[in-house]
Amino acid sequence: MVLLGPPGAGKGTQGARLSRGTNIRHVSTGDLFRSAVEANSPAGLRAESYLRSGQLVPDEVVLHxxxxxxxxxxxxxxxxxxxxxxxxQAERFDDILEQVGLSLRLVIYISVPDDVVLRRLASRGREDDSLDTARYRLSLYHSVTEPLIDYYVESDVLVKVDGAAEEGVVFDQICTLLAQRGLDESDD
Structure with missing residues (x-):
């Protein structure tokens, strides 16, 4: 599954909660790249300048x-x-999943208004979340990433949740969607 939404929508928070309460593994590309930067890996070194300026890491690096x-x-x-x-990335991701015998069964779009996004980003305290960088990242999201909503609607895998709601309410919405799709195996 994919959690889709603007920066500050709570994708990482909800992904982490899912990994604690289910058999679903949470994979944050942001965390993967931050780890690669810390390890001075070739991919990390290539990605570092993009991450620091809030720009998108080039597709070929991310996909690799x-x-x-x-x-x-x-x-x-x-x-x-x-x-x-x-x-x-989405089209190539579909190809990669097929090559490794997997498929994308669900995309959860966490919808959050821009003013809430900016407020959340300003309060996170990450080095890459200055107000200017946050505005730039939000602008990039609208121009580059937001069109994926239509792509995934066409693929019939996208569902929307209200990401402006309280964290627990958003999590409950996601768990309900997982149960409806048969992806709710608890981590008992």
Whole structure:
């Protein structure tokens, strides 16, 4: 599954909650890249300047890192957040999933108004979340990533939740959607 939404929508928060309460593995591309930067890996070094300025990491770098991850990971239900961000990434992601015997069964669009996004980003305290960078990232989201909503509606895998609601309410909405799709295996 994919969690789709603007920066600050709560994708990482909800993905982490899912991984604690279900058998779904949460994979944040942001965290993967931050780890790669800290490890001084070639992909991390290529991605670092983009991450610091709030720009999107080039598709070929993102796709390479994710393909390596999927090839080297046991089969399981995975929740991606922060990926895909472009239509090209989404199309290539579909191809990669097919190559490794997986499929995308659900995209959860966490919808949040811009003013809430900016307020959340300003309060996170991350180095890459200055107000100017946050505005730029939000602008990039609207121009580059938001068109994925139509792509996934056409693929009949997208559902929308109200991300402006309280964290627990959003989580409950997501759990209901998972149950409806048969993806609600608890981590008992």
């Amino acid at each position: 890192v994710l393909e390596e991850y999927l090839v080297n990971t046991e089969a399981c239900d995975i929740c991606f957040d922060g990926f895909p961000r472009t239509r090209r």
